[in-house]
Amino acid sequence: MKTRRQFIKISAAGTGAAAIGLQSLKLNGFNFLSEKDEQNPASDEEMTSYPTYCEVCFWKCAGWTYVDKKGNIRKIIGNEKDPHCNGRLCPRGTGGVGMYNDEDRLKTPLIRETDPEGHQYFRKASWDEALDLIAEKMDKLRQEHGPECLALFSHGTGGKMLSHLVKAFGSPNISAPSFAQCRGPREVGFTATFGEDVMSPERTDIRDSKCLVLIGSHIGENMHNGQIQEMSAAIENGATIITVDPRFSTAASHSKYWLPIKPATDLALLLAWIHVIIYEDLYDKEYVKKYAFGFDELKEHVKNKTPEWAYGITTIEPEIIRRTAREMAAASPRVLIHPGRHVTWYGDDTQRTRAIAILNAILGSWGRRGGFYNPEKVHVPNYPHPPYPKPKRSWKDAYPPGKYNLVNEVLSTGICDATIPNPQLDCHLRGWIVYGTNLMASLPDQKKTLEAISHLDFLVVIDTMPMDITSYADIVLPECTYLERYDSLRTSPHREPVIALRMPAAKPKYDSKPNWWIAKQLANRLGLQDYFQWENIEELLDWQLKKIGSSLNEMKRIGVKKYPREYNDLYNLENLEDFEFNTNTGKIELYSTELEIEDFDPLPNYTHHPEPPEGYYRLNYGRAPMHTFSRTTNNHNLWDLMKENSVWVNPKVADLWELENGQYIWLKNQDGIVSSFPIKVRITERIRWDSVYMVHGFGHTDRKLKRAYGRGASDSELVSKVFLDPIMGGTGMRGNFVTFLKEKPANNKEEVES
Numbered sequence: 001m002k003t004r005r006q007f008i009k010i011s012a013a014g015t016g017a018a019a020i021g022l023q024s025l026k027l028n029g030f031n032f033l034s035e036k037d038e039q040n041p042a043s044d045e046e047m048t049s050y051p052t053y054c055e056v057c058f059w060k061c062a063g064w065t066y067v068d069k070k071g072n073i074r075k076i077i078g079n080e081k082d083p084h085c086n087g088r089l090c091p092r093g094t095g096g097v098g099m100y101n102d103e104d105r106l107k108t109p110l111i112r113e114t115d116p117e118g119h120q121y122f123r124k125a126s127w128d129e130a131l132d133l134i135a136e137k138m139d140k141l142r143q144e145h146g147p148e149c150l151a152l153f154s155h156g157t158g159g160k161m162l163s164h165l166v167k168a169f170g171s172p173n174i175s176a177p178s179f180a181q182c183r184g185p186r187e188v189g190f191t192a193t194f195g196e197d198v199m200s201p202e203r204t205d206i207r208d209s210k211c212l213v214l215i216g217s218h219i220g221e222n223m224h225n226g227q228i229q230e231m232s233a234a235i236e237n238g239a240t241i242i243t244v245d246p247r248f249s250t251a252a253s254h255s256k257y258w259l260p261i262k263p264a265t266d267l268a269l270l271l272a273w274i275h276v277i278i279y280e281d282l283y284d285k286e287y288v289k290k291y292a293f294g295f296d297e298l299k300e301h302v303k304n305k306t307p308e309w310a311y312g313i314t315t316i317e318p319e320i321i322r323r324t325a326r327e328m329a330a331a332s333p334r335v336l337i338h339p340g341r342h343v344t345w346y347g348d349d350t351q352r353t354r355a356i357a358i359l360n361a362i363l364g365s366w367g368r369r370g371g372f373y374n375p376e377k378v379h380v381p382n383y384p385h386p387p388y389p390k391p392k393r394s395w396k397d398a399y400p401p402g403k404y405n406l407v408n409e410v411l412s413t414g415i416c417d418a419t420i421p422n423p424q425l426d427c428h429l430r431g432w433i434v435y436g437t438n439l440m441a442s443l444p445d446q447k448k449t450l451e452a453i454s455h456l457d458f459l460v461v462i463d464t465m466p467m468d469i470t471s472y473a474d475i476v477l478p479e480c481t482y483l484e485r486y487d488s489l490r491t492s493p494h495r496e497p498v499i500a501l502r503m504p505a506a507k508p509k510y511d512s513k514p515n516w517w518i519a520k521q522l523a524n525r526l527g528l529q530d531y532f533q534w535e536n537i538e539e540l541l542d543w544q545l546k547k548i549g550s551s552l553n554e555m556k557r558i559g560v561k562k563y564p565r566e567y568n569d570l571y572n573l574e575n576l577e578d579f580e581f582n583t584n585t586g587k588i589e590l591y592s593t594e595l596e597i598e599d600f601d602p603l604p605n606y607t608h609h610p611e612p613p614e615g616y617y618r619l620n621y622g623r624a625p626m627h628t629f630s631r632t633t634n635n636h637n638l639w640d641l642m643k644e645n646s647v648w649v650n651p652k653v654a655d656l657w658e659l660e661n662g663q664y665i666w667l668k669n670q671d672g673i674v675s676s677f678p679i680k681v682r683i684t685e686r687i688r689w690d691s692v693y694m695v696h697g698f699g700h701t702d703r704k705l706k707r708a709y710g711r712g713a714s715d716s717e718l719v720s721k722v723f724l725d726p727i728m729g730g731t732g733m734r735g736n737f738v739t740f741l742k743e744k745p746a747n748n749k750e751e752v753e754s
Contacts (some may be wrong), residue, residue: 047074050505051559053082053490055156055482056092056099056632058178059201059225060490061085062560063093065483065505073097073483073506081560083226083494084201090223091626095637099481100506104634104706105464106478107510122476127513127521130475135525137458137474138169141431147171148391149430151415155437157487157502158479158515162435162462165519168531170389173418173429175410177442180730186339188406188728189353192592194366195582198339199375199493205571206230206338209370211331213242213324215266215356217340220250222623224341240327244269246620247648247693248686257324263618263691263734264346264609265314270355271606272310273325275302277362280322282329284364291573291581292361294591294602301603313606332363334370347723347732351604354592358604361588367573374572375493376565381547383540385531397425404729405598411729412443413722419452430457435515436479440468441630441697444719444733462518465634466704479515480508486516486537489544495570497563499548501541501555516540600727609723609735616670616737617653618691621715630697630716634708644712646682648693654683657740666741667692669718674745676701679713692738 049064054076062082066075076096080087109130110122125133141149147170152162155176163174179187187197198204206212207230219227231251235241241255244266252258261269277283278299288295307318328335337359343349365371395410396403398418404411419429432453443449453459453472461473470476483505490500508514520532534540542552550561573579580586584593596602612618626641627633647667649659659665664678677699687693699714723732 050503051079051501051556052076052483052505053084053500053502054089054093054096055502056096057223059084059223060157060492060500061089061093061225062490062500063089064559067505071506073100076483079500079559081558081562082500083496083498083562084492084500085225086229088225088229090225090228091641092223092632092638093225095626095632095635095641096483098635098637098639099464099632100483100509102465102635104466104704105481105510105512106466106470106476107512108478109511110473110476112474125475127511130477131518131521131525134458134460134475135522137431138522138526141457142169145427145430146392147389148173148393149427150433151175151395151419151429151431152433152435153177153412153415153437153439154435155442156435157482157490158462158485159435160488161516161519162433164531165523165528166433167388168385168523168528169526170391172391172394173410173415175395175412175415177412177437177439179409180411180413180728181344181442181444181733182342184344184407184409184411184728184730185349185725186341186343186353186356187409189350190339190357192350192406192583192594193354193357193361193589198372201226201492201494202339202341203372203375203493204230204336204338205370205373206336207233208334209234209239209331209336210334211240211242211328211336213244213328213335213337214251214255215244215270215338215340216343216345217338218245218249218251218622219338220254221625222341223625240331242324242327246618246688246691247622249622257320257327259316259320259324260688262313262315262688263620265310265606267348267352267355267604268305268310268313268606269316269321270352270359271302271305271604272307272314272321273328274298274355274359274362275305276307276322276325277329277359278302280326280329282326282332283362284332287333287364287573288362291579291588293583293585293587293589293593295362297591298358298362298603305606328359328363331370333365333368335363335365336360336371337363337365344725344730345732345734346609347725347730347735348607349725349730349732350727351601354595355604358590361590366588367571367579369571371571373495373570374567375495376497376567377493378491378497378499378548378563380489380491380499380544383534383543385533393426395429398422398428404727406594407728412439413448413724413731414729416443416448416452419455420448421455428455430455431459432456433460433462434469434473435462436464438463438467438469438630441714441716444716444722444731446717447720462515464512465631466702467630468701471702477518478510478512479518480512484508484512485514486541487514489541496565498560499550499555499563500560501552503556595727598727612690612737613670616739618734619667619669619715619718619736619738620687620691620693620734621696622693624695627695627697630700630708633697633700633711634705636707639707642695643707644680645695645698646680647713648682648684648687650687650689650691651683651685652689653692654681659683659740663742666744667713667718667738668741668745669720670737671720673718673720674741675699675713675717677710677713678744 047066053062062079078085078087078089109125150171151173243252243255307321395418698712700708
């Protein structure tokens with residue numbers, strides 16, 4: 001697609017010469033030290049420790065960064081007081097030092113230019129020049145079109161400061177891809193049922209569960225640290241694990257039951273389980289009578305949803321369906337059908353997560369030990385500032401009135417829709433700020449993303465690395481890593497209210513800056529300084545901490561601080577007589593009045609999904625324990641653990657196509673899109689014959705990512721068909737199919753260039 005903003009490679013001026021990095025990786029204890037450091041070991045007593053919390057993934061485990069006398073960061077360990085990690089970091093968290101030492105980091109602000117021949121390139125710029133230019137473009141947008149024509153994509157802690165700036169500017173268009181592309185359907189589905197969402201970290205009491213059911217949830221590979229530790233504890237305590245997955249995952253290997261379900265049929269299995277539990281009289285009668293609404297309607301709804309009916313759809317034998325349902329009921333109420341996290345699969349995802357919520361409800365697990373606990377968080381006051389301007393319009397104006405009424409977050413795909421000119425819109429979005437998220441990998445349907453970008457007046461990207469999205473920017477700002485900066489306090493809800501501090505362990509490398517400084521500098525240039533009345537972030541943090549009975553000095557010493565619960569009951573339904581849920585009926589809504597009001601099915605129905613064309617196989621994708629999406633594949637510590645992905649192929653399929661283990665092939669999807677790079681074949685019985693599987697986040701196209709460039713294939717590139725969830729706009733991405741090419745197509749370029 002040719003546009004005025006073409007893909008251009010980040011120049012060597014922007015990523016610079018190699019820095020001294022970590023050259024070797026010792027897996028014993030995850031000792032990420034260079035050869036030089038190994039020859040000069042330092043004890044903990046000889047180093048200074050600084051509190052931090054991890055930014056390698058969203059779990060944000062608190063820890064300590066150790067720095068030697070020469071100022072070198074030597075290691076990161078977990079903080080024992082932190083309930084997110086209990087003192088133990090995962091491979092990603094321990095390998096976070098690699099982000100700091102990565103020689104491919106963005107090093108200086110960059111501005112897009114066009115030479116007399118029309119070729120575009122990036123040139124170095126000073127911070128003043130880059131910030132002045134951004135402020136100039138934002139002010140012009142504000143004057144000519146209104147501040148609502150600006151949007152912010154954000155993923156990560158630093159997005160809070162930029163969100164504050166964009167709200168002060170007057171725009172409501174602030175989006176995290178983690179909603180529409182990941183967890184959104186479960187939040188809407190559980191809220192429609194219980195009046196509350198699942199939150200992050202999930203409010204799942206895995207450690208006390210007697211039966212844990214995982215439906216396409218790869219605990220053990222997604223490295224949600226606290227959940228993995230709790231699952232291990234549950235297994236040691238004799239809990240039954242039931243895993244539903246077309247792939248024999250790590251979780252499946254620790255399960256009593258593995259149900260290799262036909263993809264896209266999970267809702268049929270859930271309805272059959274509900275049928276068995278109701279018609280075999282296995283549900284929690286007292287709980288349902290006291291707290292639930294719509295049980296009779298549910299019972300009638302699943303009357304014919306028998307295991308025999310589900311067998312013809314799912315390929316799971318009726319006796320296995322009955323046996324696993326009885327296992328859940330035997331453990332009730334200490335049973336947990338996990339809601340998952342990445343749940344945007346087939347377009348009916350809100351209804352599938354509704355079925356998961358209903359199954360938990362009739363087993364009595366919500367608000368009970370071993371099910372879903374009642375989390376609490378510390379409420380940190382905001383530093384005084386003027387009220388935010390009231391926006392006159394938003395991204396929702398791109399849709400008919402009333403569409404997505406149940407959505408309480410901004411859809412990233414909605415931002416794209418509102419950016420593409422529409423005669424019905426007074427103003428399409430004209431400026432994007434993209435912070436810490438690689439949109440080319442995190443959003444499906446790259447063609448549509450590029451179309452939206454082509455209509456922008458300006459695109460600003462703030463990141464630590466030259467990710468794919470930076471190549472489409474007008475201005476690139478290099479952020480320093482989480483090990484080099486202060487950030488907002490971590491206040492994630494948990495079993496007990498807890499806060500964690502992140503402070504710099506080293507000065508920012510190169511000419512990189514922290515996000516709070518960037519936001520404050522832009523505010524000053526835009527006349528919004530009254531929203532940032534603190535001198536620096538230390539002043540802000542100290543003011544906030546003193547308001548909640550602590551101080552910056554105290555948090556520098558302890559890193560993590562716990563607070564007493566406001567309510568006595570962690571499992572709030574065990575001791576409460578007259579509890580009301582935040583639903584229309586005040587009850588757990590098995591029959592959803594909220595969905596009925598919006599003209600959606602109040603009870604979930606199974607719908608058939610498209611089958612693969614002949615010679616094609618459903619594309620499934622997932623996570624690896626050493627990588628987070630596409631952001632870590634260039635980290636030399638973590639890259640050394642997994643350098644590229646592979647495509648899992650069933651032996652029957654491999655024989656049919658005469659594929660060999662370790663052979664490199666190209667993948668082509670149903671729309672004719674071919675992977676930019678080849679991928680290695682892994683022949684294994686661990687995947688169904690009608691599917692293939694690959695780890696997400698590989699196949700980078702920018703050569704400046706020296707380790708990640710060209711390694712493996714990108715699943716995002718092959719997701720061109722998206723099934724939108726009509727209830728909340730989630731992007732179902734598992735309705736894509738691929739076939740195999742043994743030779744590189746003649747028109748398949750080695751890399752994307754202008």
